[in-house]
Amino acid sequence: MESAIKTVVTTFLQSSRGKENLDSKTFQKLIQKQLCGVMEDTNSSSAIKEMQRGLDENKDGKVSFQEYLTLIGYIASSISQSKTGQQTTTTS
Numbered sequence: 001m002e003s004a005i006k007t008v009v010t011t012f013l014q015s016s017r018g019k020e021n022l023d024s025k026t027f028q029k030l031i032q033k034q035l036c037g038v039m040e041d042t043n044s045s046s047a048i049k050e051m052q053r054g055l056d057e058n059k060d061g062k063v064s065f066q067e068y069l070t071l072i073g074y075i076a077s078s079i080s081q082s083k084t085g086q087q088t089t090t091t092s
């Protein structure tokens with residue numbers, strides 16, 4: 001588990017080039033390169049932009065580390081639910 005946590009942090013830091021946030025272009029590259037195996041529509045710019053808007057809690061047009069962790073948590077939860085046979089529920 002320690003290795004997985006380090007990978008999540010390192011991936012963000014490498015993608016953001018040490019900055020606190022991922023801009024739209026960088027976020028899109030991260031999704032397309034790192035998460036294409038566990039997410040759908042990773043080749044769709046409009047789907048990724050919509051995802052970014054949904055994650056961007058402070059509406060600054062960027063994805064912070066905390067907002068990125070929200071995405072990682074959602075993906076981890078979806079994988080867990082699919083492995084246990086539970087339905088994924090969407091909350092607004």
